[in-house]
Amino acid sequence: MILTEAIARLMTATLFDKLWDEHLVESQTDGTDLIFIDRIFLHERTGSIALESLKAEGRSVFCPEQVFCCMDHIVDTFPGRGDETTMPSGRDFIVSLRHAAHNTGLTLFDLGDPRQGIVHVVSPEQGIVQPGATLVCPDSHTCTQGAFGALAWGIGSSEAEHALVTKTLRVRRPQTLRVTFNGNLSSGVGAKDLILHLIANHGAAGGSGYAIEFAGDTVRNLDMEARMTLCNMAVEFSAFTGLIAPDEKAINYLKGRPYSPSGDAWEKASTWWQSLHSDDGATFDRELMIDVSAIEPTVTWGTSPEHCVPISGVVPSDGDLASGLERARRYMDLQPGQKLDGLPIEAAFIGSCTNARLSDLRLAARVLRDRSVADGLKAICVPGSMAVRAAAEAEGLDEVFRKAGFEWRESGCSLCFFAGGEHFGYQQRVISTTNRNFESRQGPSTRTHIASPAMVAASAVTGRITDPRKLL
């Protein structure tokens, strides 16, 4: 009986099951599985601590050639930047990671390297994330890379040390959730709106305990960059990770990248990658079906990604302090029933691992071309990587941004989060392509509204939160 069940599962496995079983070293008596980790990313903010701690304990890295380091979190993004940062003591993190990476023999995409950028943008660009691989990083948005059909998830520093030393992690197998998006997106609506809509409707904890597979026609029709946006915010839905089965688009994206296989190995690898999908009849622990045709451009009003409404919506009127809604309204200085459309903003930010890839910059530039940002508005664009920046410059997008009144920066996490360095002003209202609208996320008491690149660009032009469909 048990055997037939096992065989049935083999024949009708979900993509997640296939990836998990591929990496299962052994099941532990304590209910966790020992999962083999193919690749590890570190960055200067948490990686430096993990590597120093290993050194202090006399432990060594199992397989240094599979560990990659990015300088992204603390580095400045001003032109002419160096190791000195606006964040006090930021230099220590940068120098510490550089030394540790060098001494341990890890690959480092350092400042000044044309490959430098935000870890989750750099990894796919370089072909380091690949379908069927496991990849972890002490950064919660590692799930971005699940868009390639890799099992990629964010961990803490202790777990990063564990992965570095043992090449494995002890993990409890999450449950599976398939979110199927079907239907045609209306114009001005993209992956960012899809994921915000999902979180708004099912709560910021809605995906807790699940590995999510995003499926359906709508997802198939998204390009790889949009798929990364979708998977990026799986963690804002509290999921273990987000995944999309690799198809022709994923495979074509990876072809010819520096770390992608080539020659015979490419044939073998890509043949295997094509088998990485959920079998017909595979069962998930939970399923959600979403018709996307009615989804509007979406924007957050509060301090959790679930505090989110369509552009035609209003700030909710219910809830008391305990529910967090009243606290969020006060923090954001908004009244119950107030409309989001038309709300004046003071700053606009296009950047982060969510929405700062080439397609995002192209979309924003479409809105900004021959237009200017509103008077007095601070507008900043930080490309997701130096490679994205170079590609955008090759198309002349930097000129569009500059002419419109945007600052055009070097790459890094920058104003996605406030680490004591770059930040927006006290209580400033910012519309942002990032992923978190937490209190003070972008500076002291800043009020962040999260939206798509199209909406951020449109709002920058009008100086008010604006439906991008009006300007596209």
Add this chain to the structure above:
Amino acid sequence: MSLEPFVVWRGVAAPMLRPNIDTDAIIPSREMKRVSKTGLGEGLFAGERYLDSKTRQPNPGFILNNPSYSDCSILLGGPNFGCGSSREHAVWALREYGIRAIVAQGFGSIFANNCVRNGLLPVILSKQQIEALVDWTGESPGQRKIVINLEQQKITAGLLNYRFEIESGARHMLLNGLDAIALTLQSKEVIKAFESNRRQQRPWLYG
């Protein structure tokens, strides 16, 4: 590295019930100043704890600044506690401040893992149970202590007595103060064999 085992803990519990208390709130990024796991307790909840983050003037409205809770070692939380960023600094700051356990309706998954790796017990109870604990302790804040027995998976507070569930792996590690790396290194040979097999099966990953 071994950790302080968690078997039974008795302590003052402070309520912080609003949903989605994220790790940015537990420790703001700007408080993570050094390449270090220590020196973070002072930054715990800095955004709400101080009226001015520079002068460190305490905000009298913040629960942990209430003298009744000066011995607080347990937090009573709402849904999705510790969501958001993976920063383990949140847990290091809580531990350094003296928090040993958090009883909440649910946890961010990376956060819960980070807790266990640092000897901090995350316990999930229902909303009603947590509210009952808050009511009971609130009658005499700072005096009425909650007892958490991990061995028996029980929380007692006056006449309240709740059983809680916890993954056996997490329980085992916490009870014994185990270091996960040392535990896993016992399987080193199996891992090595797995790796060499993988090099043959998926050679392009090792290019």
